[in-house]
Amino acid sequence: MEVKMINSNENAKNMNILMAFFSATGNTKKLADVIKNKLEDCGILVTIRDITSYSSRVEKLSVDEYDAVIFGFPIYSMRAPRVCREWLATLDGKGKKSSVFFTYGGFGKDPAHYFIKKLLEKQNFKLVSTAEFLGAHTFNRSGWKAVADRPNESDFEVAQDYVARTVTRFSGDDSKEVGEFKKPMYDESQFDQAEKYRFGLISQLPTRDSTDCCMCGICEKLCPVNAMDAKTGIANDSCIACFRCIANCPDNVLHTNDISNSWDKKLELHKMTAEEVESLQSRIYL
Numbered sequence: 001m002e003v004k005m006i007n008s009n010e011n012a013k014n015m016n017i018l019m020a021f022f023s024a025t026g027n028t029k030k031l032a033d034v035i036k037n038k039l040e041d042c043g044i045l046v047t048i049r050d051i052t053s054y055s056s057r058v059e060k061l062s063v064d065e066y067d068a069v070i071f072g073f074p075i076y077s078m079r080a081p082r083v084c085r086e087w088l089a090t091l092d093g094k095g096k097k098s099s100v101f102f103t104y105g106g107f108g109k110d111p112a113h114y115f116i117k118k119l120l121e122k123q124n125f126k127l128v129s130t131a132e133f134l135g136a137h138t139f140n141r142s143g144w145k146a147v148a149d150r151p152n153e154s155d156f157e158v159a160q161d162y163v164a165r166t167v168t169r170f171s172g173d174d175s176k177e178v179g180e181f182k183k184p185m186y187d188e189s190q191f192d193q194a195e196k197y198r199f200g201l202i203s204q205l206p207t208r209d210s211t212d213c214c215m216c217g218i219c220e221k222l223c224p225v226n227a228m229d230a231k232t233g234i235a236n237d238s239c240i241a242c243f244r245c246i247a248n249c250p251d252n253v254l255h256t257n258d259i260s261n262s263w264d265k266k267l268e269l270h271k272m273t274a275e276e277v278e279s280l281q282s283r284i285y286l
């Protein structure tokens with residue numbers, strides 16, 4: 001129903017939308033691709049800015065030529081990744097409309113919506129919608145088992161609806177901004193503390209553990225924070241544990257420590273069963 005409505009939305013046609021996304025292991029990019037295709041089906045011009053690499057975030061970005069901006073981020077430690085928040089803080093939204101979609105591995109996603117709204121408004125963007133999509137948890141590569149088969153067709157369907165509803169807001173047919181999100185129980189400094197939890201878990205940062213390496217250097221080239229040294233095959237302390245090097249290693253010789261023992265504790269911490277995590281659905285917020 002919504003999708004049909006947007007196809008006939010004349011105001012949306014010829015809009016010029018920027019979509020900027022960060023995707024270390026590909027889930028957020030999968031959603032970005034579906035969203036881009038749907039926007040183009042609506043006659044919208046879409047410019048993509050992939051901000052995963054270090055150099056792409058250094059380059060200055062102006063939103064002047066765009067009617068609206070869509071941001072796509074994974075959720076890291078319950079918020080958008082720090083590198084993305086730092087990049088957002090360099091932008092001037094000039095009062096333009098924006099929307100944010102997240103991918104996440106099934107845990108603690110609510111603070112991400114609350115804090116991104118605060119940040120975007122501070123940067124002078126108007127936020128009209130947000131969405132969250134399930135995406136295999138990055139740490140599955142070290143032994144967890146969270147939503148391994150996501151995103152799937154049901155998530156992509158929600159993404160189509162997300163485009164329809166968001167574009168209706170961008171085009172002015174529905175000019176509301178997104179509603180308020182519940183304030184988290186903890187403040188930002190406590191979330192900063194929680195961010196360090198990942199290094200308690202991933203105590204051995206990505207390291208080459210085999211001689212079967214073709215020395216292609218992809219791990220070093222792709223690292224979003226310039227933390228990987230291809231010669232030594234060890235990531236330094238700037239590593240954000242995004243696993244981009246591990247996911248893209250053609251020889252599969254980069255690994256962290258095995259964290260499979262912590263999976264049951266992770267479920268316990270979030271008071272969820274494995275079945276409850278698997279049955280989570282992607283969601284749109286208006």
Ligand SMILES: Cc1cc2nc3c(=O)[nH]c(=O)nc-3n(C[C@H](O)[C@H](O)[C@H](O)COP(=O)(O)O)c2cc1C
Pocket residue numbers: 022023024025026027028029073074075076077078079103104105106107108109134135136137138139198240241242243
């Ligand atoms: C450092 C780090 C922290 C993460 N924190 C969370 C989290 O708090 N909640 C969650 O559900 N998933 C978390 N994840 C999982 C990612 O949000 C999820 O796998 C996402 O889809 C990855 O996106 P990408 O493939 O585009 O990089 C985390 C992943 C990483 C690397």
